Amino acid sequence: MTSKTPSENNYWVRSGSYVFLQRISIFIFGFGSYFFLVRYFPQAEFGVWALFVVITSIIEMSRSAFIQNAFVKFYSQPEVDKGKLAVASLFLNFASNVTFIVLMLLLIPVLKDFWKAPEIGSLIIWYSITSTILVPLTQLNYLEQASHSFKGIFWSAVARQGFFFGSVLIAYLFIPNLSLSAFAAIQSFCALLGLFVAWKLSSRFLLEIPNVKQLKIDWLVVKDLFRFGKYILGTGLTSSIGKSTDQVVLGSLSHSTVALYNSAIRIMNFIEIPTYSISNVVYPKIAERVNQEGKAAAGKLYEKSVTYMVAIILPIIITLLIFPEFILWITAGSKYTEAAPVLRMIAATAILFPFNVQVGSAFEVIGKPHVSFGMNSGANILNLVLNVILIFKFGIIGAAWATISTSVSLFVVSQIWLYNELEVNCLRIIQNLPSSYAVLYQEIVKKIKKFR
Secondary structure (H helix, E strand, C coil): CCCCCHHHHHHHHHHHHHHHHHHHHHHHHHHHHHHHHHHHCCHHHHHHHHHHHHHHHHHHHHHHHHHHHHHHHHHCCCCCCHHHHHHHHHHHHHHHHHHHHHHHHHHHHHHHHHHCCCCHHHHHHHHHHHHHHHHHHHHHHHHHHHCCCCHHHHHHHHHHHHHHHHHHHHHHHHCCCCCHHHHHHHHHHHHHHHHHHHHHHHHHHHHHCCCHHHCCCCHHHHHHHHHHHHHHHHHHHHHHHHHHHHHHHHCCCCHHHHHHHHHHHHHCHHHHHHHHHHHHHHHHHHHHHHHHHCCHHHHHHHHHHHHHHHHHHHHHHHHHHHCHHHHHHHHCCHHHHHHHHHHHHHHHHHHHHHHHHCHHHHHHHCCCHHHHHHHHHHHHHHHHHHHHHHHHHHCHHHHHHHHHHHHHHHHHHHHHHHHHHHCCCHHHHHHCHHHHHHHHHHHHHHHHHHCC
């Protein structure tokens, strides 16, 4: 095993701290907003808001996957023309935004009828404004991440999510009877605030790009980014849709059922925080190491990152399995405790989440994004079919069974493929769990001593 230089160790600590704090802050503000909104609106009306969040999450995650990963990968390559890359990436960011906006507007009549929710139209119109503001904001974030910095990403997220949380809290305490559209409008203003903060803290990285303001679109670079990103877009889109299919289908039954199911899904964000935090930090390093050492590095970093992810989320999973009713009572209120069986079922499968979420990163950086696209597409088609069959037959429990079946299937297929391609062995990950706890303990002790 190669020893890490002090600068590399410093990168992992500094970057990991910012990304983890970003995830924590987004979760706290997001959960705080949910905590008060779920009590501000009646259950059925909150179900409509939950469906709106499903739509916006699909779009943001898909566009992020399409633009971010391709940009970060190419940015780390030697002798890359960073100016042409930045302009081409911005063009694709804007073009994808316009495409999704047009698609959303066209779907308004369909969604109104399918969900029996006339409010969804005005919510989508407001989000079209928010999404446009996010184009320059996310592009600055991607540029900073590619430059191995995360400070601006952290503070822009805090500004955006924190102000929305503050607005929800003020409304809950002092301004009753606001409409769903009012909160969607507030989201647009929060995105504008986040853009201002991102520009103040991240625009300095533009100075590292020679003559970026004078550059025109290089269509060859656009083509290269699109060729790589199209599979990631497909993976991100199908993954997001697959992840949200249960709530989309439940929305056709009743808005209250969506609200109940959403209360269980929200709690699972406890698991996503450390998982995505580590994934975001590891991705630029995997891309860099693969460029330098070859694809074998991807397999090693996959095992290492998944080991730490599992080690961190395992105590959370155990807690959710033992106390689901109590956790739902605290987070959503007594009206939502009947979702406890669903929460327990989904939590039991969450141990597979780190294994599945890192598959895309591993295959993308070795130049095979079509592999993860194929696996995710197959998993999400399976998920869609199972949700349609099981939800209409068993209701909310059927949605949980569909999630479990899909997660297990994706895990089995991806681990076989990873073993054949990168010699990844999930048994080594399990064997390394005890030592990972020792390392985490030592790091915590060091941090405590440092602040004494």
